[in-house]
Amino acid sequence: MSIFTPTNQIRLTNVAVVRMKKGGKRFEIACYKNKVMSWRSGAEKDLDEVLQTNSVFVNVSKGQVAKKDDLSKAFGTDDLTEICKQILAKGELQVSDKERQSQLETMFRDIATIVAEKCVNPETKRPYTVSLIERAMKDIHYSVKANKSTKQQALEVIRQLKESMQIQRAHMRLRLVLPAKEGKRLKEKLKPLLKVVESEEFDEELEMVCLVDPGCFREIDELIRCETKGRGSLEVLSLKDVEEGDEKLE
């Protein structure tokens, strides 16, 4: 049957191939471009919009269809639609241009949102807007890495942005209560970690209200817990020290 005449061949265009190795054999299906990710995320519910044809191939570009025996051996069924669904869900594929683009865009936004949430303008103690952060990220030519989590990248972005604009992570406001005995010694140890000490009272216990960088919270927590053996306490007064309410410029 392999007479290649124009009349009896079906040419597929816009093909995205999804491959899967199973039972020592390689299986491929022919899908439309930019559709497989939508199927996986559940946005696309119509299988016909994803599959070019519901036959399973060994090699799509050569047009070699997989043998029935191999299929039933590997998948335990010969229902082609069912097999296609399995391959769609678990197979590997080359991500198409639009899919990649939209993915990166979403991540870019996500990173900007996280940065905007975590940071403030140190002068006014007010957050920056997301669009401003986005612009700043573009200015420093930050490129999104698809394989790193957005939170991780956001922290990276904050570090890089600090060089070009007035930005810092919103401070946490903490209240430390330390027993008098260890108070002095511990204070010396804590000093490099605290950004601003707002108030300090020293009578039976040492009580301090201070602003710290959220990054070193864990250290402070551990330090206090270990050094005071549970007698000192730490209280978060606010997670983010930002100005609240609207302000009229006058």
Add this chain to the structure above:
Amino acid sequence: MGHTSLEKIIALQRNPANIRNLCILAHVDHGKTTLADCLVASNGIISNRLAGKLRYLDSREDEQIRGITMKSSAISLLYAIGEKEYLLNLIDSPGHVDFSSEVSTAVRLCDGAIVVIDAVEGVCPQTQVVLRQAWLENIRPVLVVNKMDRLITELKLTSQEAYIHLQKILEQVNAVTGTLFTSKVLEERAEKEKEEKEEKESEASGGDQVYDWSAGLEETDDSHLYFSPDQGNVVFASAIDGWDSGMAQFAHIYSQRMGIRAEVLLKTLWGDFYLNAKAKKIMKGAQAKGKKPLFVQLVLDNIWSLYDAVVTRRDKEKVEKMVTSLGVKLMARDSRHSDPKVLLSAICSQWLPVSQAVLSMVCEKLPSPLDMAAERVEKLMSVGARRFDSLPKETQELKQAFLQCSSEENAPVIVFVSKMFAVDTKALPQNKQRPLTQEEIAQRRELARQRHADRLAANQQAENQDALPVSCPALRQPKLEEDEGTKETFVAFARVYSGVVKRGQRMFVLGPKFDPTQALSMGCSASDALPAVPHLSCCSMESLYLLMGRELEGLEEVPSGNILGIGGLEECVLKSATLSTSPACPPFTPLNFEAAAIVRVAIEPKHPSEMPKLVHGMRLLNQADPCAEVLIQETGEHVLVTAGEVHLQRCLDDLRDRFAKIEISASKPIIPFRETVVRPPKVDMVNEEVGKQQKVAIIHQVKEVSQGRLSDTLHVDSSGLVTLTTPNRLATVAVRAIPLPQDVTRLLEDSSELIRTLEQLNMSLREGRRIDVSPRTLEAITELKSQLESLLQGRKWRNTVERIWAFGPRRYGPNILLNSVEGYHRPSVWQCLVKGERSGEAPVVRDFDNSIVSGFQLATLSGPMCEEPLMGVCFSVEQWDIQSSSEPQHQDSVEEDSASHEASGDGTSTAEGTSETSAQAEGITAGPSQAKRRTEAGSVDCYGPVSGQLIAAMKDACRHAFQAQPQRLMAAMYTCEIMATAEVLGRVYGVLGKREGRVLHEEMKEGTDMFIIKAILPVAESFGFADEIRKRTSGLASPQLVFSHWEVISSDPYWVPTTEEEYLHFGEKADSANQALKYMNAVRRRKGLYVEEKIVEHAEKQRTLSKNK
């Protein structure tokens, strides 16, 4: 008249009887600035030839480009009638709606106004507005009907038709004035009635009361208000061609020619009179007899024939004949010019120069500062609802000072600043370059020569030794100059109402809320150190200027009744203020603005590092613009609020070029949303009753979705109770989300401040500390509690108020965490109310109590729909089990391992995040039990992660419980008040309907033809609303937007058709405009969250990229 000398103006300023302060008001494009040009030209400041084309008072570049005036600017002119010389302080004002605030500032300083009307367009919306403004400020208007040439050249009316047309226009104007008058009379009457009623009630005396049914209109005389040429307060003009025709002039001309007395002619020239040529008598009833009215015959016909000869027919000979008969000298180059308009204006400007009639009318009809109405003074001085009589005696005495307007040395000085405007420092007279005198030039030459010699000498020296520093000072100098050059200086636009303002004088600055009684009781004077009276400060007049359009002239002193500029006030005056030497002076009533600022945009610098410059620039802008508002929002947005799109454009230009000098971008402001749940609906989208089976199906669907991820630890039952176990299987929480009644939500929102103090109290109580609370706060808390109790009634809400665990988000939001755990009695949030009785059943706080609260706070801060805060949701914790974690030490650590593993998998930040929250929870429960536990657990920090897990579990449980209920989005709503005339009512409704607005009610304003429509409009739809409504109604409707409340959007963002009928109605995809879904996806997209959307809608319709086909 040659160039007016400064000395002459100063001399005239001393004589208030000959001063006229006036402004030009009109609809946009009716020729205010052109008219002003003609008046300016009469003083020789600009050439007659350029008058009407130069637009001298439009000094801004964008004003010239756009051809509209954007600010009010003043100029002082001289005018002489016979022996008498007048000083006219003329203020040109913008006509565009967006700048009506500028009109307000101009009107306040004037005693009279020239209202300009286009002869073709007649009364336009802004004409009505300016007439109203003039009316409200009690200033007297005169009318100029402009663009008469258009009647001839464009409409091609005959003189007879034109006469009728003009009559109609006058009727329209008078109708507007009449409406203003009646509404005022009715208002006064209503007030009087109210007072009377009150009196009667207080007296409570019987007796027959005669009710006065007459509307009061009959008693009040209003004839002086109306415009009529025979009253001499109307002038017909064509500013562009440079002519005008006042009645007086023509009466004067014809009285000589025809031998009829000028007074008679003046009376009969306008109206239904005609000239009986045979009898040489003026007879009545021109219309009835089919004769030409006198005005047509004597005035219009002449003008018409001139236009006919010059413009239409271009009859050279006839023109020459006319020219000679008029006694006008024509320049040869004018008559040879190819454009007939040039010839025309050359003839007209000599025959009937525009300034003549207008200026003489102004001088005769408008009041001088001396005749300021007592009524107006009282209105200015009585702020707000205070009656003039109620002001202190000293203040009432100041009224005399106003009325006398004396420039005596001892008279109290009163100045009102109506706006601040920015001037380039270079333009100030003290910094301006003067033309050099001969001597100075010689001096400079000498200097230059010397420098040259020095340099030669230096060069010679330099050959011997390196002489670098010589060039340094020279380099530094230009830099300094540059710095000064870029500065903006603020000049106050003000008027002296009484006394003499001198340079360097110290005066009080009275803020709008200043109360003279307070100051009087302290007894202070301007020379003293600043007294401690609120809203009072001191300043000194650093420099005084005469405003001459684009230029400023320095002055030493300004006597009363004049308009002036004051420099050096930018520190103490924001936008407008009252200055006085007497502390008894009350602040003037605030300017009434016709258009409030409603167009909001968020502004950002192009380069994020330029933020401080932007803030500084916005501050300056706020000072320079009477109407613009700037604010920084909680989200960090810098918002600029302006009156309209054109105003916005101007503000942006100003920011860019003058104040901030940076690149900026303006965008739609971020629109906030809230998330909430509602009761399950009884009917579906096609109004069919929802069957029981189907309801289960929906919940089943939700369960399926949520179980996709956390199947083994999460359980959702059919009633919406969500049970969730922590990953280490030690703790289980069961949470149910219940919608709060609307009233409760509102109450919680209104009392957020109170709840915040309540939380602070509780926190300190928990630590065993005592804070003294004022009984008033306690009372307020008790009241809040009882209010909540009264609102939360019914079986479902039994005893709920006592069981409130916390509020959220941020501990004071409109969401409630409810403790429905059996056998767990923790102290309620109201514990501060029951101080003494702690003896009874000691409430116990369980370990990790705060983890639950923190989880709740996190969940309410950002909901599952689009990470916006929740509102009006009650989370009821129905079950909470913890296995004691201290005994199975081993298992704990293992579980902890897995937990920390999970956390670290997400990267450092998540680990940090959980530790943050966990530690927070822990720290807050620094009660005795916690300390005990800590010693038990010893140095092992295993429970840290456990509390963290509990927070996460609680948060997830809340989110799932939320999702198990029908979710809705809440949109912020504006109340929108629209004033519109009857004819545009339909269009207003159209715009409102298109933008999802809902009309609440509509009523007619008594005594006028205006309707007041009250509607609500989602904030999300308000961008561009004001502009659209103005465009569609040609400016006849002006909306005002105020934030009012949050409203649930009724459509379900997750709704898909499920029943047969719904499929029939909405189709399979149900993509017919789901408002809530639209908003939700917009927010999600903005935040970079996942939006359930296909990248490509139709797979087959993609562009084919393969080559071999």
